[in-house]
Amino acid sequence: MSTKYLIATVIETIIKVVVIAAVIVFVFRSATQAYEFGYRVFADQPVSASGGRTITVSIEESASLKEIAQMLEERGLIEDANLFIVQELLSAYHGKIVPGIYDLSTDMTASQMLEIMATPVSEEDKATGNTPTPVAADSEEEDVEADEEGVSADGEEVPRDGAEQPEDGE
Structure with missing residues (x-):
């Protein structure tokens, strides 16, 4: 084997390794950016958490x-x-x-x-001059208020803290 052939083979192998490493880094960074963008689409965050303008x-x-x-x-x-x-x-x-x-x-x-x-x-x-404001998607607050008053959403009394309600006539 000649020295020139050996040097050419080593250089060719080094170039292949560098190209493969660059491709792997590119794919990893692209996948990370795509994941972060997709996450931000569904994990909707406001610009400022509190005290907005x-x-x-x-x-x-x-x-x-x-x-x-x-x-x-x-x-x-x-x-x-x-x-x-x-x-x-x-x-x-x-x-x-x-x-x-x-x-x-x-x-x-x-x-x-x-x-x-x-x-x-x-x-x-x-x-x-009023503009509409968004309505909360869940109505847990209304349910909590009804529970604290001991009245369900349909107006009937609801037992609190697991206590039995006396029936009519008792």
Whole structure:
């Protein structure tokens, strides 16, 4: 075996190892970024956790979803316009954004903003200047209040702390 052949084989092997390592790093970083983006789509977080700022935005009739997302990002209401677009596409409010003027806050999630922007403003709200606010998805608070009062949602008394209620006539 010649020395030139041996050197060429070693260099070729080193190049193959470097290329394979670069491909593995690229695939790993791409997969990590894709996972993080997908996670952020479904783990909706507001820009500020508490004490958010209220910002008034105007949605034009001709505004596209991309323009709305870019405007919300520029105003500091969302962190990523592309993420907002994907969240809108996957939400129940897809294609339902109504043109108008809305008061949005930095402590709202993207889904709460979509809910507000997809809720048509009634004539009464237009006259008073009120904008719709999102309603909590769960009604646990109402159930807790009913339990504390000892009355169920249908108005019947409910025993508290496992105590038996006396029947009528006792």
